[in-house]
């Protein structure tokens with residue numbers, strides 16, 4: 001297994017409260033990993049530490065062989081680490097494709113000149129096809145439904161050409177049919193070579209998607225293994241499922 005992300009003994013404190021204690025996690029290139037845990041167990045904090053939004057107090061984080069523990073968020077993004085947010089916040093007055101052209105122009109292509117506009121437009125169109133949102137390309141983002149907003153959020157993250165995509169509750173509040181639609185998109189993205197971490201409360205979705213599941217409880221990893229084994233683990237059932 002070739003490691004893409006290695007979280008090594010990470011501890012995160014907020015004042016006197018320890019939100020993550022000695023977290024160790026190794027994610028292989030190409031893997032589909034599910035991260036579960038009850039409310040307040042530290043899932044978002046862990047994502048924030050990995051993506052660089054929060055500094056860590058102890059431990060180290062390596063990405064694609066390099067220590068990124070102290071790298072700024074934008075440099076981690078440039079290295080190939082992308083995430084989606086629980087609540088997508090697109091520019092509502094801009095169209096769907098314009099929302100994508102912003103990251104493509106400024107993150108990927110940097111200072112772009114006018115003659116490359118066609119190339120950016122074509123790349124944005126391609127991204128929208130990958131997330132099955134091409135038919136809404138010219139709609140204002142403010143008019144999108146919940147599932148369409150999630151698709152745009154995925155496209156925005158994929159626009160940065162990530163090696164690792166962390167999806168923070170990309171399916172919360174969606175109908176079952178929509179959950180399956182997002183799962184299919186994530187499977188396709190994974191097949192195209194993107195390693196994916198899914199943080200999710202919808203257990204059927206995590207089970208269908210993940211090759212491996214990690215369960216966090218009170219800031220500690222209590223179980224890490226094959227989906228069926230994790231779900232059958234008594235500690236996981238007690239902590240997460242309440243049984």
Ligand SMILES: Nc1ncnc2c1ncn2[C@@H]1O[C@H](COP(=O)(O)OP(=O)(O)OP(=O)(O)O)[C@@H](O)[C@H]1O
Nearest residue numbers: 014015017019037038039040041042043044045046
């Ligand atoms: N900025 C902060 N300052 C202080 N405490 C925080 C901060 N962010 C998170 N916490 C605390 O850290 C713990 C872990 O929170 P976190 O949001 O990471 O949990 P979570 O597993 O993502 O929860 P949920 O499933 O509800 O999103 C919680 O007790 C939370 O109150």
